[in-house]
Amino acid sequence: MSRLPDDILVVILSSLPLKEAGCTSVLSSSWKNLWKQTSRLNFNASSALDKIARDPKLRCEERRMYVRWVNSVLKSAPRKEALNLEHFRICFDVGKGFSGTITKWLKFAFKRRVERLELNLLEYGDNESEKQYVFPEDILFRKSIDIPHQTTTLYNFNSLKVLCFKNISINDEAIEFFLRNCTSLEQLVLQDINQLSNLEVRGPSLVLKSLYESFCVGLESIKVSAPNLTSLAVSITEGLVLENVPILVDLAITCQKRHMPLLVPALSCCFSQLEILTLRLPWGYKDHDIARFNFPELLELKKLVVDFTPERDASVLGLMTFMRISPNLEEFLLMIGYNGTLSCASREVNKGTPFPHQHLKVFQYLGYYGRCSDMEVVMFIVENCVGLQQIIIDPSMPLELLHTPLDPDELEREEVCRSYAKQQLEPIVPPHITLAIR
Incomplete structure (x- = not known):
């Protein structure tokens, strides 16, 4: 490698982590200062x-x-x-x-x-x-x-x-x-x-x-x-x-409940072109609030991400409204958070209002706990999405701080939730649909 021109060696060193690039200075006198010319710090x-x-x-x-x-x-x-x-x-x-x-x-x-x-x-x-x-x-x-x-x-x-x-x-x-x-x-x-x-x-x-x-x-x-x-x-x-955004196709937005009436007017110029939509709906929403958004049909939408924090074990089937207005949706990621103590209600599983969806291929559920509200969402997806190929279940919760270590109790909770998911979902997911529990 030492026979390569210096400019080529510098390109190679620039691809290494900075500390590793610095370590090459001890290889020989000709390498001593090469790493200092790296273009990536x-x-x-x-x-x-x-x-x-x-x-x-x-x-x-x-x-x-x-x-x-x-x-x-x-x-x-x-x-x-x-x-x-x-x-x-x-x-x-x-x-x-x-x-x-x-x-x-x-x-x-x-x-x-x-x-x-x-x-x-x-x-x-x-x-x-x-x-x-x-x-x-x-x-x-x-x-x-x-x-x-x-x-x-x-x-x-x-x-x-x-x-x-x-x-x-x-x-x-x-x-x-x-x-x-x-x-x-x-x-x-x-x-x-x-x-x-x-x-x-x-x-x-x-x-x-x-x-x-x-x-x-x-x-x-x-x-x-x-x-x-x-x-x-x-x-x-x-x-x-928003104005003059003719090629905007990927949009993520947080909407507090008090600002619900403002959301659709704010996005009206780009609904017809969106291919990816991420909605963050913090604490305070009820299941029936979702229909009040009055979204238009999203014909180009291929991927939908909804981050939602329900009250205790309240049903979240209202979120399926977004699928109804997105007939060409192929991927749906549902992130369910919680505010306070996780709890399971003693109630019957709701089925929601059925409607067939032809194009959804992948459904991912982040924050699966094994509650009625969790089960009924997966059941709804299985029963209504005729082209479904994969369901991904993940009980973990997003961390606010990247380097915060997981609490041992949280790790144990996640393992218990994986067991719940396996027991609850394997019997109801047809064999032609891949079920992945992470």
């Missing part, structure tokens, strides 16, 4: 985050070690600005106490004309605004003293294609600056962001294909006009304005 520290999840007392020490690691790599990186960065990723529980250091990391990435920038500063911990890093606008542009509203851009952002901010504070003006000045920006991710209030995603030269917004505290409105947008995820319904 992914500072992944999953093992350290797992340690913190198990023992929070390790957080401060692991944080210091992470900061030293990043600083060391950036210090040894070549100073040639001609070497563009393909990927720069920071992902650790680093907050306001390291603001100056984080800003230096960002300046390094901008100077190297980064193509994919990911800044996630709280992979594990509390999402509190006073602890968050505040993104400084003055690293993006300089305002003119003499001419009002005139600014000078400090870096060339034409290479930036993916921008991901999680768990930081950044305002509308800074995000809109990126949208105006990043002429190649295709994907924007904003999660757990403070200081956003009225976000406008629009512009005549916008090439944005994917926009993801989630849990941005204080966000009052999102206005989107993006002719190239194909995928959109938002966590608000009130204040959502």
